[in-house]
Amino acid sequence: MKKRLFKKICAGTLIAAMAVSLGACGSSDQPSEEQSSSTEQTSTASGSTGEESSSGQITSVSDIEINEVGTDATGHEGEEAPEGIQEGTVLNYWTNYDVPKYCPWMDNRAAVLTYQVYSNLLVKNKGNSEDIVCDIAESYEVSDDGLVWTFKIREDAKFSDGCAVEAGDFVATWDVMQEYQPRPLANVESYEAVDAHTLVVTLKTADPTFIYGLPTQRTYGVVCSEELEKYGPEDNRSAVGAGPFYIESYDSGKQYVLKAIEDYWNTDLQAHIETVNIQVIADENTALMGLMNGSINIMNTVDIEVMNNVVDNGLNLALVTDRENPFWFNARQVEIFKDPVVREALCHMVNWDELSALVYDGLYPHPNSYFTGPEAPEFSDKYTYDPELGIQMLEDAGYALEDIKFEILADPDFTNLNVALVQQFNDLGLTNVTTQTYDGATCYGMLKAGTYDMFPVHNGYSQDTPLDVFTMGLIEGGTQPVMFLKDIDEAAYEEAVGYYEAAESSSTLEEYRENITALENLVQEQCLALGGLQVVRGFAFTNDVRGAYIAPESAEIQMSYLYFAE
Amino acid sequence: MAKFIIKRIIMVPFLLLAISILIFFLLKLSPADPVLNMLPAQYTQEQYDAKAEQFGLDKSNPEQYINWLGDAIRGDFGISYKTSAPVADEIALRVPVSLQLSIITTIILVAIGIPMGVMCAVKQYSVFDNVVNVISKFLASIPGFWLGMMLILVFSVRLGWLPAYGMDSWKSWILPVFTFLLPYLGQYLRQVRSAMLDCIRQDYVRTARAKGMKERTVIFRDAFKNALLPIITFTGGTFATMIGGAVMIEQVFAFPGIGLKVLEGINNRDMPVILACCMVLALFNIIAQLIIDILYGVVDPRIRSTFVGKKKKRAVAEAKGGNA
Numbered sequence: 001m002k003k004r005l006f007k008k009i010c011a012g013t014l015i016a017a018m019a020v021s022l023g024a025c026g027s028s029d030q031p032s033e034e035q036s037s038s039t040e041q042t043s044t045a046s047g048s049t050g051e052e053s054s055s056g057q058i059t060s061v062s063d064i065e066i067n068e069v070g071t072d073a074t075g076h077e078g079e080e081a082p083e084g085i086q087e088g089t090v091l092n093y094w095t096n097y098d099v100p101k102y103c104p105w106m107d108n109r110a111a112v113l114t115y116q117v118y119s120n121l122l123v124k125n126k127g128n129s130e131d132i133v134c135d136i137a138e139s140y141e142v143s144d145d146g147l148v149w150t151f152k153i154r155e156d157a158k159f160s161d162g163c164a165v166e167a168g169d170f171v172a173t174w175d176v177m178q179e180y181q182p183r184p185l186a187n188v189e190s191y192e193a194v195d196a197h198t199l200v201v202t203l204k205t206a207d208p209t210f211i212y213g214l215p216t217q218r219t220y221g222v223v224c225s226e227e228l229e230k231y232g233p234e235d236n237r238s239a240v241g242a243g244p245f246y247i248e249s250y251d252s253g254k255q256y257v258l259k260a261i262e263d264y265w266n267t268d269l270q271a272h273i274e275t276v277n278i279q280v281i282a283d284e285n286t287a288l289m290g291l292m293n294g295s296i297n298i299m300n301t302v303d304i305e306v307m308n309n310v311v312d313n314g315l316n317l318a319l320v321t322d323r324e325n326p327f328w329f330n331a332r333q334v335e336i337f338k339d340p341v342v343r344e345a346l347c348h349m350v351n352w353d354e355l356s357a358l359v360y361d362g363l364y365p366h367p368n369s370y371f372t373g374p375e376a377p378e379f380s381d382k383y384t385y386d387p388e389l390g391i392q393m394l395e396d397a398g399y400a401l402e403d404i405k406f407e408i409l410a411d412p413d414f415t416n417l418n419v420a421l422v423q424q425f426n427d428l429g430l431t432n433v434t435t436q437t438y439d440g441a442t443c444y445g446m447l448k449a450g451t452y453d454m455f456p457v458h459n460g461y462s463q464d465t466p467l468d469v470f471t472m473g474l475i476e477g478g479t480q481p482v483m484f485l486k487d488i489d490e491a492a493y494e495e496a497v498g499y500y501e502a503a504e505s506s507s508t509l510e511e512y513r514e515n516i517t518a519l520e521n522l523v524q525e526q527c528l529a530l531g532g533l534q535v536v537r538g539f540a541f542t543n544d545v546r547g548a549y550i551a552p553e554s555a556e557i558q559m560s561y562l563y564f565a566e
Numbered sequence: 567m568a569k570f571i572i573k574r575i576i577m578v579p580f581l582l583l584a585i586s587i588l589i590f591f592l593l594k595l596s597p598a599d600p601v602l603n604m605l606p607a608q609y610t611q612e613q614y615d616a617k618a619e620q621f622g623l624d625k626s627n628p629e630q631y632i633n634w635l636g637d638a639i640r641g642d643f644g645i646s647y648k649t650s651a652p653v654a655d656e657i658a659l660r661v662p663v664s665l666q667l668s669i670i671t672t673i674i675l676v677a678i679g680i681p682m683g684v685m686c687a688v689k690q691y692s693v694f695d696n697v698v699n700v701i702s703k704f705l706a707s708i709p710g711f712w713l714g715m716m717l718i719l720v721f722s723v724r725l726g727w728l729p730a731y732g733m734d735s736w737k738s739w740i741l742p743v744f745t746f747l748l749p750y751l752g753q754y755l756r757q758v759r760s761a762m763l764d765c766i767r768q769d770y771v772r773t774a775r776a777k778g779m780k781e782r783t784v785i786f787r788d789a790f791k792n793a794l795l796p797i798i799t800f801t802g803g804t805f806a807t808m809i810g811g812a813v814m815i816e817q818v819f820a821f822p823g824i825g826l827k828v829l830e831g832i833n834n835r836d837m838p839v840i841l842a843c844c845m846v847l848a849l850f851n852i853i854a855q856l857i858i859d860i861l862y863g864v865v866d867p868r869i870r871s872t873f874v875g876k877k878k879k880r881a882v883a884e885a886k887g888g889n890a
Contacts, residue, residue: 098830100649234650252659253822254732281731281820282829285715290730293723441603441835448602479605 061307061538062363066319070128072561073318073548074541081547081563082272085260089564090275091545093557094287094299098253098280103239104173104221105180111219111556112278116258117160118221118241119266121151121170121199122211127551127558129464132216135266136165136242140215146206146507147189151215153197156265159224160246167193172225174214176233183468184214187504208509212464218243244271244560255279258559272547272563291315291540298548298562300539300555302413304360307538316541319363320552323458326370326529327408327421328473328482334406334453338488341397342404343527347383348390349428350421356533359416364533370524373463375513377521383531387428405432406453411443414456417533450481456532457482466516470500474523483528496522570863574856578849585848586638586841590631593837603835604647621647634841643842648834653842657824661846663733664823667815668808670739671746675754676801683758687766688785698755706752714745714818731820742819746812750804757800761793768792791865798861806854810847 067073099110104118123135134140137151157165171193178185187210189202203210214220224240231237239247244266245258256278260271279296281287288306290296292313301307302322310317329346331337352366369376394401404425410418418435425433438446446452457480462468473482474496486493496519503515537555541548547561601618618624621644622633637644643653686695721741722730729738765771766789774784813825824843831839862869 100646100651106650251822252656253826254820279732279820280822282817282826283820286718286731286818286820289715289718289723293726293730295730439833441833442596445599445602445835448605449599 060361061304061311061317061319062361064311064317064319066321066536067539067550069552070126070131070549072546073320073539073550074316074546075318076546076565079546081561082566084270084272085262085274086272086563087274089273090277091273091297091559091562091564092277092279092290092295093559094281094290094296095278096280096282096284096287099256101234102236102247102250103233104219104223104241105177106234108181108219113247113256113258114219114221114241115243115551115556116245116276116559117239117243117247118218118223119157119165119243119269120218120221121153121215123218123269124216124551126549126561128549129212129551132211135269136222137215146208147203149201149203149210149215151199151201153199154265155197157242158265159240159242160261161224161227161240163224163226163240165222165242166196166225167199168196169222169225170199172228173220173222176228177220180233181220183471184217184220186471188214205505206507207504208506208512209465209467212462244269245276248275253280260560264560269558269560271560273559276559288540291542294542297542297545298539298557300537302535302537304363307363307540308361310538310540316543316545318539318541318548318550320537320539320550320555322535322537322552322555324367324370324372324532324534325414325456325458326482326532327454327456328529329484329527330450330453330455330482331484331487332450332481336399336404337406337484339397340488340527341393342399344382345390345393345397346404346425347527347530348386348393349430350424350530351385351387352531352533353385355417355420355424358420360533360536363536365536366531367534369520370529370531371466371469371520373466375517377517377524379531380525382525382527391428401429402432404430406434408433408435409443409446409452409455410435410437411440412437413440417456447480447482454530455482466520467500467503470496470519470523475500483523485523485526485528488526488528492522492526571856571860574859578852578856581852582845582848583635586635586845587631589841589844590634591627593840594627596835600647600835600837621645634838638842638845643845644838646839647836648830648839653838656839657827657842657846660822660824660827663821664809664812664816664825667739667742667746667812667821667823668805671743671750671808672801672805674743674747675750675804679751679754679758680797683755684762684785684790686755686759687762690763695759699759702752702755704752705748706756708749708752710745710749711814711818713748714741714815717741717745718818731818733819733821738819742815742821745818746808746815750808754800754804758793758797761796761800762789764796765789765793794865795862798858798865802854802858802861806851809850 071077072079093112095112097109097112099107099113101107102110102113102117104110104114119135121135121137121140122132125131125133134154136153136157138154140149140151142149151167153165153167155164159165159169171191174185174188174191187204187207189204191199191201194200201215221241221243223238227240228238236250242265244264245260248257248259250256258276258278260274260276264270279287279290281290281296284299284301284303284306287296287299288301288309291299291310292315307317307319329337329343336342353362356362356364356366368378371377391401394404408418408422415435415437418437422433422435443452443455447455447457457473470478470483472478472480474485476486485496499515499519499522503512503519506512506515539548539550539557544565545562546565547563548557549561550557601614601621601623604617604621605613615624622630625633634644641654643657645651646653646656649656682698686698689695718730718741721728728741729735730741732738766785768789771784771789774788775781779788810825810828812821812823813829815821816823816826817829824846828840828843828847830836831843
């Protein structure tokens with residue numbers, strides 16, 4: 001009798017446990033009324049017209065179209081934002097990165113803060129680099145030779161502590177940047193505060209892309225020179241900016257509290273949300289659950305599973321294209337990579353579309369170039385997927401498949417892709433191709449030191465400043481060596497340097513673009529990388545959030561535009 | 567007893583020294599250059615050299631270790647490569663969180679685990695014992711991060727009763743504590759039950775029963791008191807493991823504890839942080855072991871007697887009429 005009762009209790013307990021587990025894991029097939037309505041909003045938000053289900057609902061991330069730059073990613077473009085601050089509003093924004101230093105020159109991963117707390121002379125209107133408008137500068141002039149830029153500074157511009165922004169603050173800020181982050185100033189001959197409201201910047205060579213960098217990026221934002229002098233460049237108390245928010249408090253490992261500045265001097269960028277809590281949550285799944293229960297309002301991810309969960313739960317999801325990551329061959333480390341036949345043969349052996357489908361549900365596209373932009377050269381037939389041709393090329397050149405031996409370096413974000421890529425090589429008989437995952441910091445250190453065989457690296461490529469990728473990756477002494485052309489073909493390297501220098505000294509945008517394109521073409525024709533996939537980033541919102549304008553190159557939201565639906 | 571405690575305390579610095587040597591040189595095997603991690607994307611050789619000199623990374627490994635050790639003895643664990651803040655200050659913020667979490671969990675563990683374990687042993691093979699046995703096996707086999715996710719999903723997302731993350735109110739502690747507790751509770755119950763069963767089967771328990779003593783007295787005075795030794799060992803060991811082992815819970819529930827700090831340190835190749843965290847965790851572990859040893863002495867007179875001084879031993883022997 002006792003035994004029977006015991007069995008019944010055990011069975012009951014197990015069934016209850018399984019039911020709870022399954023109930024918790026699964027999402028209901030029939031969305032609730034609230035979920036249903038928000039799914040419709042998702043459809044609007046993404047502007048999706050593609051493969052939607054018969055009811056018009058988005059059923060998978062791949063149904064969503066990429067968000068257009070300069071439009072509200074929540075799908076409410078054209079709705080009127082409230083005037084001033086919405087009293088008592090609190091927005092919780094997720095980050096997994098505990099920004100330890102928020103002086104802008106100290107940490108370039110801190111864009112989530114710097115975008116809100118700092119201002120610069122100019123600003124990309126709603127994140128759109130095609131539309132650069134005045135911010136702290138009320139106007140600017142460029143000399144005919146393109147060398148001298150004169151910025152007139154607004155008299156009403158103020159730091160969050162109430163001090164007026166003056167030309168001298170830019171000089172003090174840039175003086176510090178020279179030491180900590182000199183790259184944006186590399187082509188700057190001098191900068192001078194002619195008077196309190198006039199700043200003159202003289203370039204070494206005319207640079208048509210200058211406008212996108214130093215005077216525009218909020219990550220190079222101006223700080224109050226008085227505080228800087230008082231506390232020094234490595235003290236967070238120096239981080240007094242002129243942005244629409246100020247940092248009210250910082251709790252290590254927990255959160256940053258940003259407060260909107262009332263009557264902000266730049267009325268176009270007046271924040272509407274009163275308090276923004278930037279929540280530091282290490283685990284992305286916890287953040288997702290926070291989003292699902294409404295305690296997080298905005299999160300972003302490159303994880304396809306998390307994006308699918310967002311869609312499944314009827315939350316608002318917008319997609320923006322992020323970086324593309326070519327898998328660079330390190331010919332300095334691996335002798336066989338010096339042979340162009342090996343490089344081209346390997347390029348024929350990767351089916352990127354299959355990898356995308358396998359690892360990312362087909363969401364991450366295989367770009368047609370290492371580089372982005374309308375004028376970037378497309379891949380030649382050296383990159384056509386033809387494994388038999390690849391194997392034939394290797395055999396004709398006298399290589400046994402076992403001779404092809406290298407290890408692909410992966411950070412945790414790329415582990416799955418690398419495993420699938422290695423599997424493709426292994427299936428073709430290249431059994432000595434392997435992969436190894438290290439944490440991000442180790443990978444970054446190995447990248448800088450050049451001690452890897454192959455690594456998918458984006459290397460800071462931006463359509464606005466396309467030369468940077470070559471400064472760091474190609475030119476001898478570059479800090480993130482990825483294009484080992486000099487080790488492969490000295491003459492080709494000299495030619496590339498010629499294009500690089502010509503681009504650097506171009507006086508017109510056309511000339512600049514021509515040289516860049518030639519340089520891009522040369523690198524691409526040399527098969528310095530296998531190719532790669534383009535990362536697509538998903539921004540998820542609770543359904544009451546409006547006004548999300550995302551800058552694609554930094555994948556950050558300018559929070560001053562955000563507001564809550566009434 | 568005092569001699570025993572002093573002996574154990576004297577061992578502490580040597581243990582810490584051995585641990586620090588091991589961790590320091592293991593960390594040096596990493597393929598990443600910490601100086602490169604601290605430099606901006608573009609740097610010059612001068613900047614590299616200056617940074618290496620600033621953090622003493624231009625010296626040989628033994629020299630670096632000796633310098634670090636000298637500073638650590640004075641309570642200075644160096645400057646974080648990542649944050650440029652004193653590591654001691656950063657750790658001081660994190661340790662209380664992990665300690666609180668571990669102490670609360672241990673208290674609940676003991677409060678639930680001991681009575682239930684004892685009851686299971688006393689009522690061996692009863693329905694209660696079998697049900698608890700099945701549940702404890704189930705709990706012991708659940709991975710903590712999965713359990714945490716499920717609890718968040720049920721109590722935070724579906725029911726909306728408790729916060730999903732953070733530590734803003736007492737409610738925030740419920741899910742992390744239970745996520746932390748349940749897998750340990752499964753093991754703990756089984757350990758307590760097993761320890762009690764060992765004692766219940768002993769002759770002296772049978773004798774006590776035969777003498778007609780009350781069952782409650784037999785269980786709690788004779789059996790439980792003798793079962794305390796393994797229970798203390800397991801409780802202390804569990805507590806020590808919890809302090810550093812909460813990394814998964816801290817990660818899932820966004821609790822800024824020392825476990826998460828170690829993880830951040832490892833991810834950033836922040837050697838001063840890793841070293842300091844490991845030393846602090848090792849210290850807690852050693853202290854926990856020390857407390858266990860002291861409690862052994864308190865609970866078990868046999869252990870106490872082994873540390874009686876020679877004079878006292880001789881006196882006892884003389885009193886018994888034997889030779890010292």
